[in-house]
Amino acid sequence: MTSTVAADVVPAALGRWQTRTTRPRPDVDAAAAERAAADLLTALGLDLNDETLVETPRRMAGALIEMTSSPDFDLTTFPNDEGYDELVLVQDLPVQSLCEHHMLPFVGYAHIGYLPGERILGLSKFARLVALHAHRPQTQERLTKRIADHLQVHLQARGVGVVIEAEHTCMSLRGVRATGARTTTSALFGRLRDDPRSRAEFLSLTKGPR
Ligand code: ZN
Numbered sequence: 001m002t003s004t005v006a007a008d009v010v011p012a013a014l015g016r017w018q019t020r021t022t023r024p025r026p027d028v029d030a031a032a033a034e035r036a037a038a039d040l041l042t043a044l045g046l047d048l049n050d051e052t053l054v055e056t057p058r059r060m061a062g063a064l065i066e067m068t069s070s071p072d073f074d075l076t077t078f079p080n081d082e083g084y085d086e087l088v089l090v091q092d093l094p095v096q097s098l099c100e101h102h103m104l105p106f107v108g109y110a111h112i113g114y115l116p117g118e119r120i121l122g123l124s125k126f127a128r129l130v131a132l133h134a135h136r137p138q139t140q141e142r143l144t145k146r147i148a149d150h151l152q153v154h155l156q157a158r159g160v161g162v163v164i165e166a167e168h169t170c171m172s173l174r175g176v177r178a179t180g181a182r183t184t185t186s187a188l189f190g191r192l193r194d195d196p197r198s199r200a201e202f203l204s205l206t207k208g209p210r
Contacts, residue, residue, distance in 0.1 A: 019154060021132060022072040033061035067098055067105070070135035073128045075154055077119040085158075087198070089113040089205055090126045099170050100137035108166030108182065110144075111206040114151060115159040115191055115198065121151075140166055140185050148187035159192035161199075163206040 038048055038057035046053060093110040110130045114121075133146045148162040163186045172179045186206075191198045 019075045020072060021075045021129070021150075023070065023132065023136075026068070028065055028069070030061060030065060033065065034058050037061045037064075064103075066135075067096070068136050070132045071128075073125070073132070075121070075125055075129070077121050077155060080116045080118055080120045084116055084120065087113050087115060087201060087205075088120070089202070090123060091206065093127050093130045095130060095134050095143070095164055095166055097134040097140075097143060097166075098137040099168055100139060102170040102174070103137060104168070104170040104173070106140060106166045106168040106170075106183075108164060110147065111163045111165075112147065112151070113159075113161045113192065113202045113206070114155060114157040117155070117157050119155060121155055140164055140168070140183055144185040144187045148189060152189045157190065159188070159190035159195070159198055159202075161188045161192040161202045161206075162186065163203075 034057045037060040041053070041057060041060070042048060048054065048057065089111065090113070091109070091111045093112065095106075095108050095110050097106050098104065099106050112126050112130075129147060129150060133143055133150070144162050144164045148160050151157065151160045151162075163184065165182050165184045167180070167182055171177075171181060186203070188199065188202070192202050193199060
C-alpha cells in the first residue's frame with residue numbers, strides 16, 4: 001500500500017531529517033464566530049443579558065477556535081546509531097478532538113509504536129504529532145490513519161502502528177447516552193501489519209486494562 005500524508009499537512013524540509021510540520025491556518029474570523037455563538041445561544045432561548053452569560057459567546061468562540069487549531073513543530077529525527085531494532089512504543093498520549101458530525105469532543109488516548117529503520121524520532125514529537133492531527137473536526141478512524149500515514153512517510157520505519165481509544169461525547173451525553181463506551185481504532189503499516197509476531201506484540205501491548 002502506498003501512503004501519502006494528508007493533503008492539508010504541509011511538510012517543509014528544513015534539512016534532510018527535519019521537517020517543519022504545519023497545517024495551513026483556516027480563515028478564522030473570531031468576531032464573526034462570537035456573533036454566531038451569540039445567535040445560537042439566543043436561539044436556544046438563553047438570555048445573554050444575564051450577567052452570568054454576557055461573556056459566554058466570546059469564550060465559546062475562543063474555545064472552538066482553540067480546539068480546531070494546533071501549533072507547528074519540527075519533526076526531528078536522529079540517527080539510529082545503536083541499531084536499535086525492537087519495538088518502540090509510546091502509550092497513553094492524550095487525544096482531544098471533535099466529532100465532525102456534532103462538533104462535540106471525543107477524548108481518549110493514542111498508543112503509537114514503530115520498528116526503527118535508520119532513524120529514530122524524538123519521543124516528545126509523538127505527543128505533538130497527535131495534537132497536530134487531533135485538533136480539528138473529524139472521525140476517529142481518519143485521525144488514526146492520518147497519524148500513521150504521517151509517521152510512515154517521514155520516519156521510514158520498518159513498521160508503524162497507531163491505536164486510539166476514545167470516548168465520544170456525542171454518544172455518551174446525547175443520543176443513546178452510552179456513557180463509558182469506548183471506541184478503538186488502529187492503523188498498521190509495514191512489519192507491524194504484515195509480520196504476525198510483530199503485529200501480535202504491538203496489539204497485545206496496546207490492549208489491557210487501563
Ligand atoms: Zn458525533
